[in-house]
Amino acid sequence: xxxxxxxxxxxxxxxxxxxxxxxxxxxxxxxxxxxxxxxxxxxxxxxxxxxxxxxxxxxxxxxxxxxxxxxxxxxxxxxxxxxxxxxxxxxxxxxxxxxxxxxxxxxxxxxxxxxxxxxxxxxxxxxxxxxxxxxxxxxxxxxxxxxxxxxxxxxxxxxxxxxxxxxxxxxxxxxxxxxxxxxxxxxxxxxxxxxxxxxxxxxxxxxxxxxxxxxxxxxxxxxxxxxxxxxxxxxxxxxxxxxxxxxxxxxxxxxxxxxxxxxxxxxxxxxxxxxxxxxxxxxxxxxxxxxxxxxxxxxxxxxxxxxxxxxxxxxxxxxxxxxxxxxxxxxxxxxxxxxxxxxxxxxxxxxxxxxxxxxxxxxxxxxxxxxxxxxxxxxxxxxxxxxxxxxxxxxxxxxxxxxxxxxxxxxxxxxxxxxxxxxxxxxxxxxxxxxxxxxxxxxxxxxxxxxxxxxxxxxxxxxxxxxxxxxxxxxxxxxxxxxxxxxxxxxxxxxxxxxxxxxxxxxxxxxxxxxxxxxxxxxxxxxxxxxxxxxxxxxxxxxxxxxxxxxxxxxxxxxxxxxxxxxxxxxxxxxxxxxx
Numbered sequence: 001x002x003x004x005x006x007x008x009x010x011x012x013x014x015x016x017x018x019x020x021x022x023x024x025x026x027x028x029x030x031x032x033x034x035x036x037x038x039x040x041x042x043x044x045x046x047x048x049x050x051x052x053x054x055x056x057x058x059x060x061x062x063x064x065x066x067x068x069x070x071x072x073x074x075x076x077x078x079x080x081x082x083x084x085x086x087x088x089x090x091x092x093x094x095x096x097x098x099x100x101x102x103x104x105x106x107x108x109x110x111x112x113x114x115x116x117x118x119x120x121x122x123x124x125x126x127x128x129x130x131x132x133x134x135x136x137x138x139x140x141x142x143x144x145x146x147x148x149x150x151x152x153x154x155x156x157x158x159x160x161x162x163x164x165x166x167x168x169x170x171x172x173x174x175x176x177x178x179x180x181x182x183x184x185x186x187x188x189x190x191x192x193x194x195x196x197x198x199x200x201x202x203x204x205x206x207x208x209x210x211x212x213x214x215x216x217x218x219x220x221x222x223x224x225x226x227x228x229x230x231x232x233x234x235x236x237x238x239x240x241x242x243x244x245x246x247x248x249x250x251x252x253x254x255x256x257x258x259x260x261x262x263x264x265x266x267x268x269x270x271x272x273x274x275x276x277x278x279x280x281x282x283x284x285x286x287x288x289x290x291x292x293x294x295x296x297x298x299x300x301x302x303x304x305x306x307x308x309x310x311x312x313x314x315x316x317x318x319x320x321x322x323x324x325x326x327x328x329x330x331x332x333x334x335x336x337x338x339x340x341x342x343x344x345x346x347x348x349x350x351x352x353x354x355x356x357x358x359x360x361x362x363x364x365x366x367x368x369x370x371x372x373x374x375x376x377x378x379x380x381x382x383x384x385x386x387x388x389x390x391x392x393x394x395x396x397x398x399x400x401x402x403x404x405x406x407x408x409x410x411x412x413x414x415x416x417x418x419x420x421x422x423x424x425x426x427x428x429x430x431x432x433x434x435x436x437x438x439x440x441x442x443x444x445x446x447x448x449x450x451x452x453x454x455x456x457x458x459x460x461x462x463x464x465x466x467x468x469x470x471x472x473x474x475x476x477x478x479x480x481x482x483x484x485x486x487x488x489x490x491x492x493x494x495x496x497x498x499x500x501x502x503x504x505x506x507x508x509x510x511x512x513x514x515x516x517x518x519x520x521x522x523x524x525x526x527x528x529x530x531x532x533x534x535x536x537x538x539x540x541x542x543x544x545x546x547x548x549x550x551x552x553x554x555x556x557x558x559x560x561x562x563x564x565x566x567x568x569x570x571x572x573x574x575x576x577x578x579x580x
Contacts, residue, residue: 022092029085030148034155036078041291043071089144097136113392122208127320134316141310149299156296192243197315199237339418340368341499341530348398358384360553371531373541376550382534386504420498424505426489428477434469437492452491505536538575
């Protein structure tokens with residue numbers, strides 16, 4: 001058994017324990033339904049032997065009527081318990097789906113940002129939605145179908161031996177052949193379904209990425225290449241689908257039904273010899289043998305098909321559980337207390353990729369209440385500083401200190417409540433403006449959210465909206481300009497009254513007029529709190545306390561605006577180039 005198999009069984013067992021009462025109820029209904037299904041043919045066999053053969057000339061109508069009523073009762077009860085069995089397993093499967101989705105998504109929320117850098121969003125979505133559905137099917141197949149079939153088959157074999165052990169032995173003759181067939185089918189099904197699942201996951205990721213990037217695809221006339229790339233993946237999925245179709249056709253070749261018919265033919269031959277020569281086997285016995293065998297091989301045939309789905313579901317479970325095996329980023333437990341906002345980097349080194357170091361022996365210190373800006377060309381490492389301060393990535397070497405405490409020892413979940421960040425490309429959720437500012441935090445009132453918007457210069461923006469703060473926003477802020485979305489994002493940060501404010505090129509996507517309003521809000525916000533700015537437009541950072549100029553992961557210049565302008569350095573050249 002592989003490590004993956006052990007983990008899958010462990011997780012399935014753990015989830016199964018959470019719905020144990022439903023499993024027990026389903027098993028009880030299964031046993032009752034099985035007994036009722038076998039009782040009907042037995043009653044018919046009694047009718048055949050005792051009423052239609054032995055008493056051909058003198059029928060016992062009273063007994064005959066009782067047997068017919070018994071058959072009717074068994075049939076109705078069987079229908080009821082079949083429904084109850086199916087209902088119990090359906091409720092069980094949906095309960096499991098509910099639990100698994102919550103469990104997986106909760107785990108995903110705690111994964112490090114580096115995971116999402118390497119794992120496309122489409123694949124994560126596919127695994128949470130599609131693969132969890134297949135795991136639901138896994139439990140439903142295991143319990144409702146396979147387990148039921150196995151119980152049914154065992155009960156049939158016991159019943160056959162009780163009727164006539166020789167006929168029971170005849171039924172067993174074909175089972176070794178069925179075993180060999182099922183083993184071959186399961187082996188191929190496992191391989192083919194694994195390949196199909198991988199192909200569908202790639203297809204989902206491809207579609208998700210390309211649909212989101214449709215604007216740039218069309219803008220650069222890249223449709224042909226994108227279509228060819230999609231077609232390559234689609235072709236691979238098609239070929240895997242053909243393999244599965246051939247396998248399913250092979251399984252539905254009626255091998256089990258053919259073997260069942262041969263078994264019945266042998267039994268009929270045995271009946272003829274016995275009845276004609278010795279009279280040992282009655283007509284009712286033959287009937288019950290034929291009926292039970294039809295049921296037996298019908299269950300085996302269904303079991304064959306279900307094994308294919310089982311392997312598909314197991315493959316989906318393995319892919320989904322891969323997410324659960326990704327270790328969450330371990331944070332410290334030390335509370336930040338009354339956070340003041342002092343930030344210090346002490347000889348910090350960091351790499352996104354092993355061969356490409358982004359920060360190199362970086363050291364600086366920002367006192368509580370001070371403002372600092374980080375500038376540099378693309379790839380200089382300035383945005384990485386913000387990622388590390390927020391603990392999105394672990395520090396490789398050196399220390400990051402917040403109020404003198406190592407960030408690795410701190411509970412960042414608690415500390416982030418006293419921090420706020422504005423990204424270059426803000427994400428806007430579907431909802432209202434108020435919900436996007438409060439982020440569904442009920443402790444933030446509508447009045448506070450509105451005031452935050454006004455403080456960042458959004459008065460004109462609000463006045464154009466009929467519903468004001470309650471105005472609806474479509475997915476990703478569709479219908480709003482980049483500047484308007486940035487104002488919402490900025491207000492989202494302001495309303496929390498952070499001790500540490502991080503602005504990651506917050507004004508790069510807004511027009512000059514909007515920038516003036518935001519700059520006014522920044523100037524007011526900086527008072528009494530630490531502010532770190534990743535600067536794109538150098539005109540916005542002339543009033544900060546200290547400007548750090550980065551190049552190739554190192555600080556090459558530092559000072560305030562006036563000092564750096566007086567020097568014939570990188571900052572002066574960058575500033576003058578933007579001024580022209």
